[in-house]
Amino acid sequence: MTETDPDQLRALNRETWETAAAGWGREADAVRDWGMPVSVAMVESLDLQPGQRVLELAAGPGDTGFMAAELVRPGGTLISSDGAEPMIEVARARAAELGIDNVEFQQLELEWIDLETATVDAVLVRWGIMLAVDPPAAAREIRRVLRPGGHAALAVWDARERNPWALLPSQALVQLGYAEPPDPSVPGPFALAQEGRLAEILEDSGFLDVTVVPVGLERHYASAQDIVAESANCSPSFGAKYRELSDEQRAEVEAHIVAAAAQYVAPDGSVTLPGVSLVARAGA
Numbered sequence: 001m002t003e004t005d006p007d008q009l010r011a012l013n014r015e016t017w018e019t020a021a022a023g024w025g026r027e028a029d030a031v032r033d034w035g036m037p038v039s040v041a042m043v044e045s046l047d048l049q050p051g052q053r054v055l056e057l058a059a060g061p062g063d064t065g066f067m068a069a070e071l072v073r074p075g076g077t078l079i080s081s082d083g084a085e086p087m088i089e090v091a092r093a094r095a096a097e098l099g100i101d102n103v104e105f106q107q108l109e110l111e112w113i114d115l116e117t118a119t120v121d122a123v124l125v126r127w128g129i130m131l132a133v134d135p136p137a138a139a140r141e142i143r144r145v146l147r148p149g150g151h152a153a154l155a156v157w158d159a160r161e162r163n164p165w166a167l168l169p170s171q172a173l174v175q176l177g178y179a180e181p182p183d184p185s186v187p188g189p190f191a192l193a194q195e196g197r198l199a200e201i202l203e204d205s206g207f208l209d210v211t212v213v214p215v216g217l218e219r220h221y222a223s224a225q226d227i228v229a230e231s232a233n234c235s236p237s238f239g240a241k242y243r244e245l246s247d248e249q250r251a252e253v254e255a256h257i258v259a260a261a262a263q264y265v266a267p268d269g270s271v272t273l274p275g276v277s278l279v280a281r282a283g284a
Helices: 006-026 028-034 036-045 063-071 085-098 135-145 164-175 197-204 225-234 236-244 247-260
Strands: 053-056 077-082 103-107 120-126 146-157 208-221 271-283
Touching (some): 006 028, 006 225, 028 063, 036 063, 036 120, 053 063, 063 120, 120 135, 164 225, 197 271
Parallel strands (some): 053 077
16 A cells, blocks of 8 residues: 555544544643634534534534534434544533533544435534545535535635644644655645635535635634643644654754744733634535
8 A cells, every 4th residue: 555545544544533532632622712713603604493403523522513402402413423433432521511412423434424315404524524535525425414405514724824823833843854744645634725625625516505714713822832732632743743752852842833933922921823714604
């Protein structure tokens, strides 16, 4: 198999996110908070009604879907799913904490959704489809499981340059010689950032009335050092490389990130990093 063999990439994807689940669990409250503008935009775009059946794919900690679950009461159901079983366990625990009981948990893949055709009213995918090995296949599957008249809301990241929360840590590793530049040919956070690409995939998959809008967000940190901790927990690529380094090398990476973040530091030492996500709404 070559390095870009699809089955090899899928296996690596699964292993990566199974390993990352613990870190996402630790950061779940922070992810919910800074991701709220995107989750709100997605859920509001679906105009959900009581009694509907909603599917969330690549749910991670599950909080976007949990917002939808509240809106389809009474009689409605959320299917919260992820490809990584440890992520499902994180979401299951959070649902229990929040008292959300109209939710089912399933392990589902984006590219072959194990549900019958035309069986859900709405689909949510926040920051998931760009991680698929074959995003067009995932889009076709999402279209297949939607009932006629249903809608999907998907979010991907805008260009890396508009998301310094990701740019600063990855740049530090590359500039210090501890990592190669990101490979645009493999799945990753910015694989669908190119203007028009997400809409093109959805339209080619049979979706109607596709709209894509940018949604801004802010990620707040008590200090610049906290950028490193969050990145190590939530970014599988950064975290894997960072954990391989010696203490001296980690200190060098941290100092590089702190220096690069100086322009975002407030007088009290806290840091606010902006970000931009692209949110698509598409009809079946």
